[in-house]
Amino acid sequence: MPGRKDFFNHPAAHTLAKSGIVADYFARWAAKLVQSPAGKIVYLDLFCGPGEFDDGTPSTPLLVLRTVLNPPPEHRQRLEVRKRLLERLQCVYNDVDPQHVEQLKEKVEALANYTLLAHKPLFYTRKVEQGGLAKWRMVVGEHPTLLFFDPYGYKEVDLQGIDEFIGPYGSECILFLNYHALRRAASNPLMSGHVKEVLGGDAVEKFLASDDEDSTPDANEAKRIILQRIKDRLTQRHGRYVLPFELATEQGSTFHIVHVTKRFEGHDLMRDRMARHSVPEWSPKSPESVPSFQYVEKSQLWLIAPSFFQGRTIDALARSLLEASGEYSPSISFKELYERHSPGRLYVKQNYKAAVRLLVERGEARVEKDGSEYSRKKLQAGKLPDACVIVWNR
Numbered sequence: 225m226p227g228r229k230d231f232f233n234h235p236a237a238h239t240l241a242k243s244g245i246v247a248d249y250f251a252r253w254a255a256k257l258v259q260s261p262a263g264k265i266v267y268l269d270l271f272c273g274p275g276e277f278d279d280g281t282p283s284t285p286l287l288v289l290r291t292v293l294n295p296p297p298e299h300r301q302r303l304e305v306r307k308r309l310l311e312r313l314q315c316v317y318n319d320v321d322p323q324h325v326e327q328l329k330e331k332v333e334a335l336a337n338y339t340l341l342a343h344k345p346l347f348y349t350r351k352v353e354q355g356g357l358a359k360w361r362m363v364v365g366e367h368p369t370l371l372f373f374d375p376y377g378y379k380e381v382d383l384q385g386i387d388e389f390i391g392p393y394g395s396e397c398i399l400f401l402n403y404h405a406l407r408r409a410a411s412n413p414l415m416s417g418h419v420k421e422v423l424g425g426d427a428v429e430k431f432l433a434s435d436d437e438d439s440t441p442d443a444n445e446a447k448r449i450i451l452q453r454i455k456d457r458l459t460q461r462h463g464r465y466v467l468p469f470e471l472a473t474e475q476g477s478t479f480h481i482v483h484v485t486k487r488f489e490g491h492d493l494m495r496d497r498m499a500r501h502s503v504p505e506w507s508p509k510s511p512e513s514v515p516s517f518q519y520v521e522k523s524q525l526w527l528i529a530p531s532f533f534q535g536r537t538i539d540a541l542a543r544s545l546l547e548a549s550g551e552y553s554p555s556i557s558f559k560e561l562y563e564r565h566s567p568g569r570l571y572v573k574q575n576y577k578a579a580v581r582l583l584v585e586r587g588e589a590r591v592e593k594d595g596s597e598y599s600r601k602k603l604q605a606g607k608l609p610d611a612c613v614i615v616w617n618r
């Protein structure tokens with residue numbers, strides 16, 4: 225895996241996967257937010273890099289901007305939406321390395337259709353430090369902002385700052401986290417102070433107590449503790465929904481993309497996009513299968529396959545719904561069931577439809593639409609409109 229020095233030589237597979245998720249989510253986030261009446265929407269990339277690898281492969285900032293300037297087929301928008309995007313998008317790029325910023329500026333300005341952007345991108349060369357996000361809010365104003373926070377390591381990671389940052393409407397953050405750097409630093413007395421600053425309190429002790437590189441279950445437990453701590457810190461004030469996606473490299477390193485938002489719609493949208501970027505692949509055409517919410521380099525698939533789904537199956541989801549049915553009694557619309565039960569769970573809407581179908585087949589529930597029984601044939605075909613009502617048979 226490339227180190228910092230050669231990070232931009234050529235892209236590692238997991239780095240491409242990261243850029244793909246960010247650009248894909250950005251395109252959909254932006255298209256949604258420009259439906260509001262007026263004002264800028266901002267993409268803020270605080271660790272932007274030069275935009276391109278030495279081998280010419282474009283990286284996240286360019287991929288993001290291309291979804292607006294030269295959208296690939298999957299990101300083409302209606303003319304009206306594209307017009308609004310060009311009128312309202314403000315990109316703000318920062319990197320402590322002035323050379324990176326200079327290179328990015330050159331690449332961005334050379335993009336086809338660059339002149340169509342009403343607000344030309346802003347470029348900064350500030351050093352991002354813990355506690356500094358409030359200043360960035362002043363730079364971008366109160367506009368809805370998608371913050372991409374992608375440092376090399378973890379020292380700059382400011383979870384509480386991110387939670388504060390996403391306060392204004394439509395603001396969200398995608399954080400890229402080097403789990404192995406955190407794990408190594410936690411066991412190094414010279415570095416563990418930084419880890420404490422990032423994760424707070426007794427995180428380091430808990431982490432070390434559960435962590436053992438040779439033991440898979442303990443290593444998974446350490447990961448769980450860290451992710452839970454990250455979630456807790458991101459949801460103290462504004463953050464409500466946190467979604468992790470794991471990237472495993474051939475060399476056995478682990479990274480996470482963590483998305484945080486206070487809107488269910490954003491959470492749900494990111495869940496759908498992460499599901500589609502999962503490797504092993506998941507397709508909405510097979511609702512019976514559960515996405516892994518991981519990107520695993522192909523040569524590693526055999527190694528960690530057993531831990532992919534952590535007991536997540538349609539049957540487990542159906543049982544979980546049944547256990548919780550008392551809260552949704554005597555009946556609940558599918559939309560409400562999905563919005564109340566799914567947050568934080570690594571299942572997509574298609575999985576919920578499959579789980580409801582299973583409950584109906586088992587006689588645990590029935591589905592109604594407009595007061596009559598809903599067509600079983602349609603249910604079998606995976607069709608379950610939001611307005612359908614689930615009635616528990618108890």
Ligand SMILES: C[S@@+](CC[C@H](N)C(=O)[O-])C[C@H]1O[C@@H](n2cnc3c(N)ncnc32)[C@H](O)[C@@H]1O
Nearest residue numbers: 271272273283284319320321351352374375376
């Ligand atoms: C992982 S790379 C970013 C890659 C980029 N986001 C992409 O997808 O192409 C990290 C970048 O952060 C920059 N950097 C490192 N420390 C920084 C700091 N404290 N403040 C701002 N930028 C920093 C580095 O120069 C480097 O370009």
